[in-house]
Amino acid sequence: MLDFLYSTGWGAFALMLFFHIPFLIVFPYIVYRKCYVNTGPSNTDPRKLSRLEALWLIIAVGLFIAANVYSINYLPMVKTSATEASGAVIQDVDVTARSWSYEISNRQFEVGKPVRFSVKSVDTMHGFTVYHPNGKILFNMMLIPGLEKASSLVYTFTEPGKYKVRCLEYCGIAHHAMQDELTVVKSGS
């Protein structure tokens, strides 16, 4: 469940709906009622309203905190340092982006072996986004030229296949053609 929410685009969509749906029920309901059903003022006890106010704030803030706290283990920085701490061998890959291609020091990886992608751009802003063969985004990086530290994270592929790379920062008239491909093979093969 958490995997779905925090590591897929549709998970983000679901998270958004989780907040949208109650709002889209309550707000129009109250507006409709006060427009057409019972337009007069309601003599709700003011004390009740301020209690409701406090309750609403607590619920909203509570949900906001929960949505973020549950995401902590999925943070790329957290996952990266966890992999580093585990003592696993990390394969280093350097990527240089320029309009409109990538120079990638290694395009073939093994399932289960962590890879550190360090990506730089040498001309204008570019992106480095890796897609799973099923079309979903695995991760996304933005590259600002001149930034001293390369954009970087550690990722461990779990399935063999062809992984598409796309640039997701608009970089000029051939931006849509800026792509590449990585190959992931079964371990030991």
Next chain:
Amino acid sequence: MLAATIRRTPFLGRMFDVDESTGLSDINTWPAMMIMTSFVWLIVAILLGVLMPVIQLAELDTNLFYSAITLHGAALAFPFLFQFMMGISLHRSGGCMGKSASGPLTTLIYICMNGGAVLLTLAVIGGLKITYTVMYPLPLVGAQMGQWSMGMVVLGFTGIALVLTSMIFLYPIQILRMSFFGKQREDLLLSARTLNDPGMLGMVMSVMILLVTGTPLMIVAGAVLLGLYGLVPLEAITWATEPVVFQYVFYIFAHNLMEAMAIMVISAVYATLPLYLADGTRKLYSNKLANLALWILLVTSVTSFFHHFYTTNPGLPSALAYHGNFMSWATGVGAALSLFTILATIWKHGIKPEPGLMAILAGFVLYIMDGVNAMVAGNIVVSYQVHGTLWVGGHAMMVLIAMCLMWMGVLYHHYPVITGKKLDTNLGNRFVKYYFIGAFGLTYSFAAGGAMGMPRRFADWSAGPDSWMMVGIAILIFGIFLTVGFVTYMQNFLKSRAI
């Protein structure tokens, strides 16, 4: 003379013909002129919006797509929506403070905004395709690579600098001048408000944000511009031409521009809602809570801009990423308070379902929906999934569309004062309906595209799975609904009758 210019303008002139019999010309004429001009930009740019999915479906030239997106985004954000908002706000400030909204400064605001936008448009027609976020250093790199000429970069940057001058300096100074200086004129005072009033507080806060967060950008952009003109050697301004420097000052401003516009419109909503209460009390549930919401929005928005840079980590240190994540969601607390204030006000006093108010409330619904969308993307983990996809492109567009609907509702309220004409209720309701259906559908279409990994500003949707093109079709259909909504709104102005 200005009123005559408006009257003589073909088609749009009839909609905004100012009522000169009331002696309120000083707060009506320039606002009417700005609103009318903003509609010219709207008409051009919305057609470009509809054109974008058409280009993709018909697989037309990719260059055309990038030109369309650049003009569409730039025209709708600045000379349309910002100018529309300036027009209404100048009228509101004038009427609430009893100060003239015209004069040389207002004239200059108008000239810089529209003159700048015209120059940028010419540059785009001349080949400059940099989107409304400039993507610096793309303009220079593109010129070096021969994607467009250096002349067009200079022209485009000059246009952008004029537009920014209008938004960052001239307009804020005018609002501050009207709020704090000069003598009040009884004859212009329509409904007196003080700064304790949430309906006025937001107006002042938002222009302070524009001034404070915009000035660094003006300094950097100004230096780059002087370099482009050849007035200072490029080696002398390397501090400004660094891409990282430009990107940071840009987003410090761009993010806060959106927040400032949101604060201004929420404030206008606070001012307008009480006028439509069924029991005639004309009071919000709580002014204190309303002001608190504005203060929270102000404080949290300023540093939440870091969320634009999460995916450059460790280029953006993790600590700043966490800070941006926290502030992005804390903005939601301000929105939650606004939401409560509005619902409690409606609950306590009942409302009159008139089209102006309905537009405001429908716009508020869209604004909250988009706010959730943005907040979710403001989570670092989610950002690594959706950054650079249609999700965020959709957010940029939907926040504008939502604020636009609220402003349209507010204008609906002020229109009779400005023109002396009355609007039709049926047409008003119809406009809200079409607009809302369009905007609601667009919100989910863009978010779904993002969830599928569909890149934003990407001229080749056919390169992805078929589902990308389905999203494109949905954008086209809902875009047409939205366009019909705008057309109906204008039709109502055209058909308005003297009171």
